[in-house]
Amino acid sequence: xxxxxxxxxxxxxxxxxxxxxxxxxxxxxxxxxxxxxxxxxxxxxxxxxxxxxxxxxxxxxxxxxxxxxxxxxxxxxxxxxxxxxxxxxxxxxxxxxxxxxxxxxxxxxxxxxxxxxxxxxxxxxxxxxxxxxxxxxxxxxxxxxxxxxxxxxxxxxxxxxxxxxxxxxxxxxxxxxxxxxxxxxxxxxxxxxxxxxxxxxxxxxxxxxxxxxxxxxxxxxxxxxxxxxxxxxxxxxxxxxxxxxxxxxxxxxxxxxxxxxxxxxxxxxxxxxxxxxxxxxxxxxxxxxxxxxxxxxxxxxxxxxxxxxxxxxxxxxxxxxxxxxxxxxxxxxxxxxxxxxxxxxxxxxxxxxxxxxxxxxxxxxxxxxxxxxxxxxxxxxxxxxxxxxxxxxxxxxxxxx
Amino acid sequence: xxxxxxxxxxxxxxxxxxxxxxxxxxxxxxxxxxxxxxxxxxxxxxxxxxxxxxxxxxxxxxxxxxxxxxxxxxxxxxxxxxxxxxxxxxxxxxxxxxxxxxxxxxxxxxxxxxxxxxxxxxxxxxxxxxxxxxxxxxxxxxxxxxxxxxxxxxxxxxxxxxxxxxxxxxxxxxxxxxxxxxxxxxxxx
Numbered sequence: 001x002x003x004x005x006x007x008x009x010x011x012x013x014x015x016x017x018x019x020x021x022x023x024x025x026x027x028x029x030x031x032x033x034x035x036x037x038x039x040x041x042x043x044x045x046x047x048x049x050x051x052x053x054x055x056x057x058x059x060x061x062x063x064x065x066x067x068x069x070x071x072x073x074x075x076x077x078x079x080x081x082x083x084x085x086x087x088x089x090x091x092x093x094x095x096x097x098x099x100x101x102x103x104x105x106x107x108x109x110x111x112x113x114x115x116x117x118x119x120x121x122x123x124x125x126x127x128x129x130x131x132x133x134x135x136x137x138x139x140x141x142x143x144x145x146x147x148x149x150x151x152x153x154x155x156x157x158x159x160x161x162x163x164x165x166x167x168x169x170x171x172x173x174x175x176x177x178x179x180x181x182x183x184x185x186x187x188x189x190x191x192x193x194x195x196x197x198x199x200x201x202x203x204x205x206x207x208x209x210x211x212x213x214x215x216x217x218x219x220x221x222x223x224x225x226x227x228x229x230x231x232x233x234x235x236x237x238x239x240x241x242x243x244x245x246x247x248x249x250x251x252x253x254x255x256x257x258x259x260x261x262x263x264x265x266x267x268x269x270x271x272x273x274x275x276x277x278x279x280x281x282x283x284x285x286x287x288x289x290x291x292x293x294x295x296x297x298x299x300x301x302x303x304x305x306x307x308x309x310x311x312x313x314x315x316x317x318x319x320x321x322x323x324x325x326x327x328x329x330x331x332x333x334x335x336x337x338x339x340x341x342x343x344x345x346x347x348x349x350x351x352x353x354x355x356x357x358x359x360x361x362x363x364x365x366x367x368x369x370x371x372x373x374x375x376x377x378x379x380x381x382x383x384x385x386x387x388x389x390x391x392x393x394x395x396x397x398x399x400x401x
Numbered sequence: 402x403x404x405x406x407x408x409x410x411x412x413x414x415x416x417x418x419x420x421x422x423x424x425x426x427x428x429x430x431x432x433x434x435x436x437x438x439x440x441x442x443x444x445x446x447x448x449x450x451x452x453x454x455x456x457x458x459x460x461x462x463x464x465x466x467x468x469x470x471x472x473x474x475x476x477x478x479x480x481x482x483x484x485x486x487x488x489x490x491x492x493x494x495x496x497x498x499x500x501x502x503x504x505x506x507x508x509x510x511x512x513x514x515x516x517x518x519x520x521x522x523x524x525x526x527x528x529x530x531x532x533x534x535x536x537x538x539x540x541x542x543x544x545x546x547x548x549x550x551x552x553x554x555x556x557x558x559x560x561x562x563x564x565x566x567x568x569x570x571x572x573x574x575x576x577x578x579x580x581x582x583x584x585x586x587x588x589x590x
Contacts, residue, residue: 157503168563194417293567299467
């Protein structure tokens, strides 16, 4: 049960099972491919090897407790996951974070985008055969992770944002250090471009590979740089601004052909824009509070305790205890999305008034991008499948949840 | 024409080679880990410890069980008895399963007396599982081990009093003026 299988068309084809422990599938993605010679005829992705039940698990945690689970969704950009979750709960509760918190959040979110894109560039280039970029990109990524350690004490599982603000204030000297690093970073992006953009091997491996038209991209539900590589202008930071994105200037880079090369250019330009946003955030960083007064404490109770009054009998007291629950959170449901480095990361939260979410659903971009693999790979060579997996920027922790 | 010339002369590849050649003369960014160590940032969330109260020589914990309530991974197990004379709680069991812990730092944040702390110590991998299941005595020993190598005179964890937070958001016990933990070892030297 549950085993995916491909029916062979005839004897000229053969079925190859790629993954789940293939180093180029970026995690535990399994692909069932059917080949004729070296050309892909049919491909079926098989997901679920990293399923941890985050959505179900969060139903038994309080709202602040469930935030620590979102760190582990897309584990290389945990800041944006946390921000997306906190933003959804804030919109549910009607809290507005203070201005300084908004700028800090925008800054760390863009630093996360840089680190995520650096990891994408490193592994994508390594898959295709450029070893040097891998080493260079990890050099810069390490520095970003050290800044996260300075800000919040952890490198990957940060748990930094809070419902209604951020956890700790960023010190002045850390901001200065980030500023000097970002200026260096812009030069480093030029370096990566010199190594790759005009490189004939890179162009031969990426141009014309995995072409997807704008119509198909929209129909498949692709978001983020994968969609923008096809030339569709859709960026939640511009269309539905959250945090401080309405107060900073940036451009949304668009591709033209919708192939792997254009998506690469899109992400590279996005890295430059991210660096500029971080610079603007540090320049405009206001003073003030970092957390809203209405923000819930981390020791938020699961249920409000109703005291049994002297007039209650045992039975009526029990009925009152089980039925008349006081509301900790406002009842209702909400969908709120942010622009994560991979694409549109949405959180759908249903609240029944208690201190824990009744249902939390994550719209993970990686999961939806995996569904585009069959469409993108059709008719390509086996080696191009690796390039296509790399260009979609898949993280299986997010796809399987 | 110039495009063809560039292609024939391998300009694109040579430009890339130049960058790698330049990098030969820069300082290496890697460190030789077990011999060299990167200085950790203040407030790194590492191994758990119980702060040893310098006056009594015992733990500060008052068994309020706040940390066990707030822990998202439920890795803290607490048991206490009540002293019938004074009515105070006496801690009988305090265990932390470091394998379950996700190092979010919520426990040290809610602690009203600054008892539990995530120290800046990270090298505690071992071959047996028991050594990373900390009981009360082990947690106090962790603190002593951490303080042995601690250089500065006083210790104040970042998450005890979150920087930039308003005083009325802190747990009740922490709203008094801050108590900085004095490092006894450094004074003796």
